[in-house]
Amino acid sequence: MDTRGWVLRAVERLRFATANDVQRWLDEEGESLSRLELARALEALVQEGRLELKGDLYRLSNRSGSKRAFDELFGD
Template sequence: MDRKAWVMRAVEALRFATFKEIQRYLDEEGEAFSKKELEDTLKALVQEGKLEEKDGTYRLARKKGGEEAFEKLFGG
């Protein structure tokens, strides 16, 4: 798995998680990230719309429902 996949797996497992909680989860899974690697990966996932961040807590981005599915099928 790449870094993004590991971080997504951590957030899926934890549901709502701070940076430290995500870091701890990854350490326990044997995937130690440097602080900068984890910060960069979290920022990238937020920019891609896969994660949401509020007050230092991360969670999976909410699905946009039918509109998102329509755009994927027909190219919006």
């Protein structure tokens, strides 16, 4: 698994997490990342829209694809 995959898995398991929480989870899983690698991965996932950043907490982005598709089919 690549760096972004590990970071995404950590946020999935923790639900809401700071960068330090993610680092701690990764260390417990035996996957060591530098702070720079972690920061780059978190930023890339936020830019891709897979994570949201609220204050200093990261969480999974809400998936709105099915809602948007439903609205397009049955919207007013």
